[in-house]
Amino acid sequence: MHLSRNIVLLLCAAVVTTTSIGANSFSLFLGRIEVHAQQKGWEKEWNEAMAGAKKDGKVVVATSPDPVMREIAAKFKARFGIPLEHLAGSSSQLAARLETERQAGIHSVDVFLGGVQTVANVLYTGKMLDPLKPHLILPEVVDAKRWKKGKPWFVDPEERYALRVYSTITGLLHINADYVKPGDLTKAADLLQPKWHGKIATEDPTVAGSGSNTAARIYLQMDEEFVKKLYVTQKAMIARDRRQLTDWLARGTYPIVFGAQSSDVERMRKEGFPLKEIYGFADMPPALTGSPWLLTLMNRAPHSNAARVFVNWIVSKEGLEIYARAEGRAALRTDTDESFIPSEQVPKPDIPYFDTFDWEFTVSAKEKIRLRMKEILGR
Numbered sequence: 001m002h003l004s005r006n007i008v009l010l011l012c013a014a015v016v017t018t019t020s021i022g023a024n025s026f027s028l029f030l031g032r033i034e035v036h037a038q039q040k041g042w043e044k045e046w047n048e049a050m051a052g053a054k055k056d057g058k059v060v061v062a063t064s065p066d067p068v069m070r071e072i073a074a075k076f077k078a079r080f081g082i083p084l085e086h087l088a089g090s091s092s093q094l095a096a097r098l099e100t101e102r103q104a105g106i107h108s109v110d111v112f113l114g115g116v117q118t119v120a121n122v123l124y125t126g127k128m129l130d131p132l133k134p135h136l137i138l139p140e141v142v143d144a145k146r147w148k149k150g151k152p153w154f155v156d157p158e159e160r161y162a163l164r165v166y167s168t169i170t171g172l173l174h175i176n177a178d179y180v181k182p183g184d185l186t187k188a189a190d191l192l193q194p195k196w197h198g199k200i201a202t203e204d205p206t207v208a209g210s211g212s213n214t215a216a217r218i219y220l221q222m223d224e225e226f227v228k229k230l231y232v233t234q235k236a237m238i239a240r241d242r243r244q245l246t247d248w249l250a251r252g253t254y255p256i257v258f259g260a261q262s263s264d265v266e267r268m269r270k271e272g273f274p275l276k277e278i279y280g281f282a283d284m285p286p287a288l289t290g291s292p293w294l295l296t297l298m299n300r301a302p303h304s305n306a307a308r309v310f311v312n313w314i315v316s317k318e319g320l321e322i323y324a325r326a327e328g329r330a331a332l333r334t335d336t337d338e339s340f341i342p343s344e345q346v347p348k349p350d351i352p353y354f355d356t357f358d359w360e361f362t363v364s365a366k367e368k369i370r371l372r373m374k375e376i377l378g379r
Contacts, residue, residue: 002371004192005127009054011120011128012081013157022272029095031078042138042139042367044251046137046138046312047112048305049137049270049305049308049309050080050215050303050305050309052304052306053080053082053213053306053307053310054082055063055079055305056082056250056303056304056305056310057082057083057301057303057305057306058082058083058084058085058303058306059076059082059083059084059085059110059111059114059303059306059307059309059310060084060085060107060108060109060110060111060195060302060303061085061087061090061109061110061111061112061207061310062087062089062098062111062112062113063086063087063088063094063114063292063293064088064089064090064113064292065088065089066291066292066326066327067263067326068323068326068327069086069088070086071322071326072319072322073082073086073352074321075318075319075322076313076319079313079318080313082306082309082310083100084249084310087108087288088147089106089200090207090209090240090242091115091117091118091119091134091208091209091250091360092122092207092208092209092341094109094112094114094118094201095114095118095122095123096207098112098123098128098298099126099128100110101374102128107300107301108302109298109300109301109302110298110301110302110303110306110307110310111296111297111298111307111311111314112129112292112296112297112298112299113292113293113294113295113296114296114313115208115213115292115293116155116162116206116290116292116294116357116359116366117209117211117212117213117233117292117362117367117370118136118208118209118228119162119294119296120156120206120359120362120363121298121362122208123298124156124161124162124183124238124279127299128296128298128299129161129162129296129298129299130161130297130298130299131158131161132154132159132160132162132163132168132296132297132299132300132311133152133154133159133160133161133163134160135311135312136312136315137151137308137312138312138313138316139143139315140316141312141316145334146183146333146334146335147277147332147333147334148167148332148333148334149332152313152315152334155290155294155296155301155357155359156359157359158205161296161297162294162296162359163294163295163296163315164290164295164332164357165290165295165315165320165331165332165333166290166292166293166329166330166331166344167289167290167291167330167332167347167357168281168288168289168291168328168330168333168341168347169286169287169288169289169344169345169346169347169353170278170279170286170287170288170289171277171278171279171283171331171345172217172258172278172279172280172284172286172287173212173256173257173258173261173277173278174249174256174257174265174275174276174277175249175255175256175276175278176249176250176252176256176258176273176274177274177275177276178255178274179199179252179255180250180255180256182237184279185256185281186217186281186282187248187282187283187284187298188221188222188226188281188283188284189226189283191230191234191256192226192229192230192233192234194357195222196197196234196256197233197234198234198235198237198257199254199255199256200230200235200236200237200254200257200258201236201237201238201239201245201248201249201253201254201256201257201258201259201298202215202231202236202237202238202239202245202257202258202259203238203240203242203245203258203259204238204239204240204241205238205370205377206370206373206374206379207240207284207370208370210242210259210291210320211240211258212366212369212370213260213356213357213366213375214258214259214356215227215358215367215369215370216321216334216361216369216370217287217356217375218230218284218367219369219372219373220354220365221284221287221354222283222371223282224372224376225303227373227376228376231295231372231373231376232375232376232377236258237254238377239259240258240259241366242259243261243264245259246260246261246264246265248342249265249275249377250268250273250275254325255262256362262327262328263275263326263327263328263360265277266328267348272332279344279345281332283344284356285342285353286353287354287356288347288351288353288354288355288356288357289330289355289356289357290303290352290355290356290357291327291357292327292329293322295311295314295315297311299353311331315333317333317335320333321333321336321337324336325337325340327342328340328345329341330345330346354358
């Protein structure tokens with residue numbers, strides 16, 4: 001630990017007066033010196049990262065095509081003077097691109113914001129990530145008191161690669177209330193009624209992402225027979241474009257939709273569309289999600305210092321609150337505003353929710369169910 005000349009002089013003075021002030025007071029004094037030194041340490045590290053980021057010229061962030069990324073890019077550039085290049089796509093699409101690039105010796109992405117299935121089963125197992133934990137610098141990011149879990153929550157087995165910053169009671173599906181009346185859906189079994197045959201749409205359950213997450217949740221909370229009836233017998237329309245799903249929902253083409261983009265649905269609802277989110281049923285209780293993403297740092301990042309600046313800012317109060325508000329998600333920081341989130345979406349303490357973003361569930365049961373869904377649907 002490096003101490004400045006002034007601190008050394010203070011320390012010497014304290015030693016001389018130890019007898020008069022007492023051992024306890026002296027220990028407290030030493031603690032303050034150590035905190036001061038650590039603070040100076042992070043400032044030095046942060047300044048070095050900022051200087052390097054300016055030389056990098058930009059940061060490349062791969063994540064879903066969320067409209068909020070425009071605001072994130074603008075705010076990040078305004079705050080630090082560093083342009084942000086957004087590589088948009090689904091987690092599975094982006095991961096496939098990165099795998100192809102790496103086989104050709106290309107490394108184009110610095111930061112990956114993605115779903116747990118892609119992070120756990122592709123990026124982590126494929127050794128495409130750098131440890132993120134050592135690169136968290138800002139005191140407001142590493143301070144345990146700023147996090148509901150008592151620390152930044154790294155969910156990978158080594159607790160250093162994948163940072164989870166959201167935990168929200170996830171919606172199961174959306175309905176168009178012009179077509180689905182009160183009392184039509186009071187339990188999950190009502191989805192199997194003949195009246196909904198050909199009236200249900202869903203995100204592709206065979207591709208890693210939110211569609212397969214939902215299918216795995218239904219599979220485990222209900223059973224395989226229920227899944228077959230829902231996806232096959234009811235002739236659920238399958239799509240990979242979440243905006244298409246949202247459009248179908250709003251038009252009433254498919255008045256029951258699994259996987260519509262929540263932010264788009266909320267915007268349409270404010271515009272007067274009769275759309276409603278359902279979180280669960282008595283026979284299918286609500287569950288948690290870590291959506292929209294886990295934060296990860298790509299290894300061999302082409303703009304490594306700009307990446308360090310970005311990963312600290314995006315999970316700071318300012319950065320995380322922008323994203324959480326736009327996506328309607330409950331952040332795991334203790335100091336972010338949650339007034340915009342419906343109370344039914346905020347997890348209650350000590351309730352054992354089913355967690356769709358659980359790492360072990362993702363690498364074992366969820367992937368097996370995804371492959372089983374491919375068999376069931378003949379894909």
